Amino acid sequence: MTDARSTPRVTKRRARTRADLLAAAFAVFAAKGFGRVSIEEVCEAAGYSRGAFYSNFATLDELFFALYRERADLIAAQVAGALAQDGPGLDVPACVDRVTEVLLLDVDWLLVKTDFLVHAARDPNTARALLDHRARLREAVADRLRRAQGHTELPAVLGGANGAAHAVVAAYDGVTTQLLLDKDVPAARAWLKQLLTALLTDGSRTS
Secondary structure, X not given: OOOOOHHHHXXXXXXXXXXXXXXXXXXXXXXXXXXXXXXXXXXXXXXXXHHHHHOOOOOHHHHHHHHHHHHHHHHXXXXXXXXXXXXXXXOHHHHHHHHHHHHOOOHHHHHHHHHHHHHHHHOHHHHHHHHHHXXXXXXXXXXXXHHOOXXXXXXXXXXXXXXXHHHHHHHHHHHXXXXXXXOOHHHHHHHHHHHHHHHHHOOXXXX
């Protein structure tokens, strides 16, 4: 007879193994690039066997997808949380400060995210996952801007909350491309803050 008390320990151990594999994969992917990494390298970095890998992931693509989804979901949740801290109105400079701190994580994440984007450009299933995440991120921004309507006016050129949300994500994409090249995180954070504030206020307010 199976001891039911052993089930939580097995589940917890497997969850730990999966988390270790994801953390190791993140470091290896950031250092070498997705297309240059083998399952053996991920296992070695995590300190596990191939058997441990295959008990959690069928392929390296599946692990890569899980890694991206985990990090992307966390960022979307953090952005939503940062946007929810004001009252009915929207203090744009303060909100931009909070969102900027969340969006600009680190260069390693941006390297992995860029690899995922390139992979998605060649794989329709991955592209759908990436588009879904970006839509949820934009919706988090648009929802907050819609709730501020009547209290905070957006520049008319943006075409409302949805257009403003697209502009915010596009600005982030542009600034982080530069960050990948010069690795200057403080400069990128400052530039993104200025750019988002200008976008959302017609440049009439700064900080």
